[in-house]
Amino acid sequence: MLTVKNLTKSYEAAHGTVHALSNVNFSVQTGQFASIIGKSGSGKSTLLSLLGALDTPTEGEILVDDADIAKLSGAKQTTYRAHKIGFVFQQYNLIPNLSAIENVMLALEFGGMKSGSKRHKRAQELLLGVGLSDDEQLRKPARLSGGQQQRVSIARALANRPAIILADEPTGNLDSETGKKIFKLLHDLTRKENTTIIAVTHDLDIAGKTDRTFLLKDGTLTLQ
Amino acid sequence: MNVITRGMRGALRSPVRSGAIIAMLAISIGLILAMLVARASVNAKISEVKATTATALTINPAGIQGGMGGGDPLTADQVKTIRNTAHISSVSAILTDQLGTTDTNLTPSFELGSFGKRMMRFDSGSSTGPSTNISGNADGNTEAKTPPAPRTSVTGTTNPSSITPSDKLTSGAMIDGNSSDKVALIGKSLADKNSLSVGSTFTAYGQTITVKGIFSVDNAFENNGIIVPLATLQTLTAQPGAVTNIAATVDSSDNVSSTVASLKKSLGDKADVTSQEEEAASSLAPLESIAGLALAGVIGASIAGATIVLLAMIMVVRERRREIGVIKAIGGSNAKVISQFMTEGMTLTVIGGIIGIVLGIAVSGPMTQSLVSSSKDGAPTNGQQGGPTSGSNKPAVFLRSARTQLTTNVNNVTSTLTPQTVVISIGIVALIAIIGSAVPAWAIARVRPAEVLRTE
Numbered sequence: 031m032l033t034v035k036n037l038t039k040s041y042e043a044a045h046g047t048v049h050a051l052s053n054v055n056f057s058v059q060t061g062q063f064a065s066i067i068g069k070s071g072s073g074k075s076t077l078l079s080l081l082g083a084l085d086t087p088t089e090g091e092i093l094v095d096d097a098d099i100a101k102l103s104g105a106k107q108t109t110y111r112a113h114k115i116g117f118v119f120q121q122y123n124l125i126p127n128l129s130a131i132e133n134v135m136l137a138l139e140f141g142g143m144k145s146g147s148k149r150h151k152r153a154q155e156l157l158l159g160v161g162l163s164d165d166e167q168l169r170k171p172a173r174l175s176g177g178q179q180q181r182v183s184i185a186r187a188l189a190n191r192p193a194i195i196l197a198d199e200p201t202g203n204l205d206s207e208t209g210k211k212i213f214k215l216l217h218d219l220t221r222k223e224n225t226t227i228i229a230v231t232h233d234l235d236i237a238g239k240t241d242r243t244f245l246l247k248d249g250t251l252t253l254q
Numbered sequence: 255m256n257v258i259t260r261g262m263r264g265a266l267r268s269p270v271r272s273g274a275i276i277a278m279l280a281i282s283i284g285l286i287l288a289m290l291v292a293r294a295s296v297n298a299k300i301s302e303v304k305a306t307t308a309t310a311l312t313i314n315p316a317g318i319q320g321g322m323g324g325g326d327p328l329t330a331d332q333v334k335t336i337r338n339t340a341h342i343s344s345v346s347a348i349l350t351d352q353l354g355t356t357d358t359n360l361t362p363s364f365e366l367g368s369f370g371k372r373m374m375r376f377d378s379g380s381s382t383g384p385s386t387n388i389s390g391n392a393d394g395n396t397e398a399k400t401p402p403a404p405r406t407s408v409t410g411t412t413n414p415s416s417i418t419p420s421d422k423l424t425s426g427a428m429i430d431g432n433s434s435d436k437v438a439l440i441g442k443s444l445a446d447k448n449s450l451s452v453g454s455t456f457t458a459y460g461q462t463i464t465v466k467g468i469f470s471v472d473n474a475f476e477n478n479g480i481i482v483p484l485a486t487l488q489t490l491t492a493q494p495g496a497v498t499n500i501a502a503t504v505d506s507s508d509n510v511s512s513t514v515a516s517l518k519k520s521l522g523d524k525a526d527v528t529s530q531e532e533e534a535a536s537s538l539a540p541l542e543s544i545a546g547l548a549l550a551g552v553i554g555a556s557i558a559g560a561t562i563v564l565l566a567m568i569m570v571v572r573e574r575r576r577e578i579g580v581i582k583a584i585g586g587s588n589a590k591v592i593s594q595f596m597t598e599g600m601t602l603t604v605i606g607g608i609i610g611i612v613l614g615i616a617v618s619g620p621m622t623q624s625l626v627s628s629s630k631d632g633a634p635t636n637g638q639q640g641g642p643t644s645g646s647n648k649p650a651v652f653l654r655s656a657r658t659q660l661t662t663n664v665n666n667v668t669s670t671l672t673p674q675t676v677v678i679s680i681g682i683v684a685l686i687a688i689i690g691s692a693v694p695a696w697a698i699a700r701v702r703p704a705e706v707l708r709t710e
Contacts, residue, residue, distance in 0.1 A: 111584065125581070137584050
């Protein structure tokens with residue numbers, strides 16, 4: 031279970047203090063699919079950064095299984111990201127000189143899987159699960175379509191069986207049809223693994239299909 | 255695929271750029287090795303020369319050097335004083351003289367030539383040869399004079415092998431320098447000119463001398479010379495105990511300065527005492543400049559190499575900030591990312607190092623020789639010692655001076671690649687890689703993973 035209490039993030043800019051998030055409170059149960067909608071600059075990416083321990087809040091708590099990740103040391107935050115969190119990015123962010131399967135194996139390495147052969151087997155299973163053939167698994171990202179790259183990105187996010195998947199506009203770079211397929215894939219896989227998903231999206235149609243939808247406006251979150 | 259493999263693959267991600275970086279590194283590292291070889295070779299020569307000359311002293315009568323100048327030779331008492339000076343371990347004494355045509359039945363092997371004539375323009379006349387006018391007379395006097403003829407140098411020595419090593423004898427045997435026998439070693443061209451062989455005799459100073467050996471050296475002037483025992487020449491020239499040069503050895507380099515001081519005090523202004531250590535120092539100055547230049551080259555090339563790696567890695571890190579952010583976002587620790595990028599830097603350096611060391615081995619010999627040659631071209635010459643003179647007041651110089659030998663020895667530098675030099679080169683390469691990768695590693699550590707989302 032993920033619980034956010036009184037979360038605030040401010041930073042200094044040239045024109046003064048910017049309050050990216052103000053006193054945000056919400057909780058998501060394990061296995062739920064939550065979506066966050068909002069305009070550009072409303073603080074969506076900032077919220078994902080804080081939930082993924084990529085950044086630290088100015089105030090407030092982020093409780094994952096009752097542990098406040100905002101108070102973790104740098105090394106523990108790294109471990110948290112490796113084991114508890116899976117990221118899916120709008121621009122896929124695969125490592126360009128690694129093949130699809132190597133990208134997934136990289137996440138498994140960071141997750142602590144020592145055996146190379148076990149990593150290879152697990153990555154193969156994940157990529158087959160998202161619909162990549164053996165041949166496609168050996169291709170580098172530049173030789174995969176956008177939809178295929180996002181499938182690899184999802185496989186990588188799921189690699190270490192994380193408790194939470196944070197998805198930043200996962201269908202934003204895809205055409206409508208492919209976007210729907212990717213959303214369905216993400217939905218089905220996380221249901222299967224009982225994984226919590228928090229996805230930022232502009233697509234109200236997709237948001238409407240999630241378990242819970244939050245609106246983020248000017249740094250303030252409201253339940254829809 | 256582990257972090258090392260990823261780093262190595264990352265290093266070669268852009269073949270053209272990686273190739274250019276490797277080429278620049280190879281040149282830098284090749285230069286480092288070549289300069290290290292030059293420095294080591296020159297330093298070895300400096301040590302060798304210092305070891306062989308550190309204890310040697312030269313004592314000449316005041317005003318006399320080699321076969322030139324004026325004044326009185328050293329006396330038997332002065333030689334005895336030198337021998338009895340504390341810390342003097344050995345003494346080799348020499349007396350030089352020249353034979354005019356009335357002194358001997360030998361005909362010199364070379365012609366007087368314009369140089370010889372100029373050397374004798376102050377002579378009042380010669381007792382031999384037909385009358386002739388010599389142009390360039392110093393006092394402008396065009397009065398008819400007897401022209402001079404080339405003279406034959408004679409060296410009396412207690413140690414003939416120090417002048418002509420036994421392996422330079424083409425026939426016969428070495429003479430005993432401590433005897434007073436009327437025997438001689440003669441130069442090959444002089445022997446050929448006068449049809450002499452071992453066992454033949456010739457006349458000098460009105461006495462009959464027997465040829466005991468014939469030598470051949472790479473010097474036309476010396477090949478016209480005669481070597482006899484010191485006592486023999488002293489007797490023949492009616493100069494009992496006279497000596498024109500002494501080569502002495504001090505028992506330890508630590509005692510050279512005190513021995514020189516002691517000799518100067520006991521001989522006063524009658525003799526010039528010179529430590530070959532001082533001569534060696536001046537002869538070695540160009541080599542020491544090369545050693546300094548080579549060290550500067552090593553430092554400069556090392557800085558260039560480290561800068562190349564540093565700039566290349568900074569460029570790589572700047573270009574790949576997003577990738578670094580992604581790796582951190584999916585659970586990669588700072589240590590893992592830094593290890594990967596340092597491996598990339600190390601890979602480039604190691605490949606550049608291997609090519610550079612091969613390059614360095616190929617160019618180190620010619621480069622060392624080139625440095626030594628350029629230094630030799632700029633080095634001061636050794637004056638007139640050893641030149642062919644024939645005036646009656648200018649005794650011929652037969653003895654190749656110690657300084658000439660020293661200079662020849664100093665310039666004969668052989669470049670040698672030792673395992674130690676290779677180890678030092680590898681150490682510098684490793685240092686370049688570490689320094690070149692350290693700053694980028696610091697930059698990597700500062701990349702915040704949140705940036706990967708900020709650019710979404």
